[in-house]
Amino acid sequence: MDLQNVPQEGNKTLGGHRKAVYAKDAGGHIVAVASKGWEVEEIVTSQAVEEMRALAETARQNAINGLSSPLEYWMYARRMDLLLLAQSTGIWRWRIRRHLRPEIFARLSPNLLKRYAEALGLTIQQLQRLP
């Protein structure tokens, strides 16, 4: 890649930051140069972000309709999945799966709620509610 080909397209997923990429300058030296971003990266990053946003939104609708607990929404809102939430809390996946059911979530002990809240970076009050 030559210096003049370094993308400066203003990738919105970088939030105004610039990243270092390596390219050849006019004298043939390979140098680090700050790039405002490449559309290719924006496309694939947005794809991943959108995917997680969609999961969270579905979970939010399910929670509103009483089909799942707010825990499912918060899990996806924190960009986690069942596996990572299990690893972060030390609670087995099958137990978490049960806790995604609203009637069971409503009866959770304060201790379990605290473990979930800590892993998700929330207060217990926030965890029990949708935003």
Add this chain to the structure above:
Amino acid sequence: MTFAHHRHAAHCESGVVSNLISHHGVPISEAMAFGLSAALSFAYLPFIKLSGLPLIAYRQPPKSIIKGLAKVLAAEFRFETFRTPVAGQARLDELLAQGHVVGLQTSVYWLPYFPEDMRFHFNAHNLLVYGKEGNDYLISDPIGEQTVRCDAVSLSRARFAKGVLAPKGLLYTMQKLGVSTITPQAVRKAILKTCRTMRAPIPIIGVHGIRMLANKVAKLDPAAHASSLFVGHIIRMQEEIGTGGAGFRFLYAAFLQETAELSGMAVLAGFSERLMVIGDGWREFALATARMVKGRDAMNPTKLADLLHSLSEQEEVFFRDLKMAVT
């Protein structure tokens, strides 16, 4: 308080370690740190999942740059992990009070200064802490152009995140540096190691790994949503996650160019040129994939697989020639 050796880098670990060594009096470039530790690689690890997608790495596993470089430069690093966040923070404060610049492994997700869309649960990020003011740590994160601040609660959370590659509060300091000049022998050894890795007779590593990934891509269903996520994920690993472009190929080319100036190594200049061309091929693969993800071109797994096969073949020849040239 400022940190004189903050330099913007493509990759967190090579950036952190080259800035740290520069801080200890031996100016070393990011590319040199990356190349000397033989960090270039390729690995397709279908049994390690990140958000349900396989781990695809264009470099050696985390910590190998620090450890590899420590070996070449006879440097001593001290690594410490902690059971509890309280102990981890206390030790960090103690080291900072003693005037150390401290390296940390953290999760990306819990760092508030990261752009929102870049905050994924990736646990092998590296940064340097060079001071503390009030409740804020002063941080040199080589991914950023400037140094930043991070509050104690967020930093602690980032250091003790769980999951794949959990950092367990890992911190490291440099104790001493044994060697301050880079010899052609050390360079030769590092290059041979990379050639060995890239042509290792293991199906998931190096050029064989690229081929295996190509075969996996070829079998994707063009109509499935999951296929689009899968190929998009490859490009994120290759371009977005601080690789300096083309999955570290440009960075390694910079290393080859820099070492070509050492005595008797002039032949490497030509290899640097060749690797830049291969890197451009990786960028073309990224562009073709992104166009399909976006729907500008029809999803065509066969075409993407062909591009990967071609890259695998080019790298096979490249690393074979490179090995002949340095032995």
